[in-house]
């Protein structure tokens with residue numbers, strides 16, 4: 037990387053939509069309160085794919101996608117301690133969440149559109165959005181962590197209030213967020229039930245600590261879960277799939293249980309409100325997380341020496357191939373882009 041220019045994967049308009057193209061672009065310098073990070077790795081999120089497909093609000097092109105990144109601080113702007121220079125860091129992609137822990141403020145943004153993201157050799161972010169990389173993680177594992185780890189932590193622990201010994205259902209375990217939720221739930225001593233469209237992913241999830249897995253392609257998957265539980269019910273559902281998963285999840289929840297929604301990959305859900313009020317269920321929404329959530333999530337990763345599930349590490353220049361893999365849900369865990377060794 038020269039001090040003036042860098043390689044970055046740009047999402048730009050093309051015939052019939054938009055495409056990812058490797059280009060040489062100016063390298064941004066840090067302003068007041070900012071740091072410049074030389075990125076070693078970035079990671080994909082479904083959000084990046086939604087943006088490329090034109091299925092996201094407020095799309096601005098051209099742009100550099102990417103919410104997740106880890107690297108080394110190369111330079112600091114005015115007002116930032118030079119002690120940061122040379123430190124290995126992970127980037128918190130939640131920009132301006134604000135001080136209200138209930139929900140983000142009006143000027144909240146997620147790194148990587150409209151602000152340029154991490155599919156690049158370097159990035160400039162506010163110093164408040166970097167934390168030191170947990171020492172037990174390599175750069176690929178560290179880059180896998182931020183967006184999905186933050187989302188899973190808030191959904192499971194802050195909104196879902198999962199406790200040791202409880203049972204949690206995580207639909208669509210191949211998802212980046214789901215694999216993080218599995219990792220946290222197992223670490224907390226909960227029993228984890230998962231679903232997937234892939235039998236291989238169910239096997240993989242069991243290796244990661246899931247107690248039971250079932251294909252959501254089976255029409256009776258909720259009954260299979262119920263049989264496994266001997267008729268018992270689950271305490272918490274953490275769902276990013278939406279659609280059909282919802283009504284079956286509501287069947288499986290215990291009275292007074294919690295269902296936390298953070299996404300709708302499979303589409304919008306129709307729910308039977310009678311189940312909601314009769315069982316006194318708690319329906320909770322969750323999006324990313326606050327600075328406090330991020331700090332707690334990183335602290336848990338450090339104290340538990342937890343390692344996120346990395347699906348594949350693919351060179352930055354092949355970002356389009358990485359997107360194909362995610363678009364077709366071939367991944368289990370996080371797809372990482374290698375930028376510098």
Ligand SMILES: NC(=O)c1ccc[n+]([C@@H]2O[C@H](COP(=O)([O-])OP(=O)(O)OC[C@H]3O[C@@H](n4cnc5c(N)ncnc54)[C@H](OP(=O)(O)O)[C@@H]3O)[C@@H](O)[C@H]2O)c1
Pocket residue numbers: 080081082083086183184187207208209210211212213214231232233234237252276277279280281298299300301302322323324362365367369
């Ligand atoms: N609110 C937020 O802050 C936030 C943050 C992150 C993500 N999200 C949203 O949450 C969703 C997941 O994000 P991600 O990055 O983790 O995505 P991802 O890695 O692309 O995972 C998507 C997964 O959805 C699962 N799926 C598809 N159809 C399903 C169905 N009918 N029932 C159950 N699962 C199904 C698949 O699981 P299998 O492969 O196991 O079949 C697939 O791997 C996306 O919609 C994303 O936009 C929201």
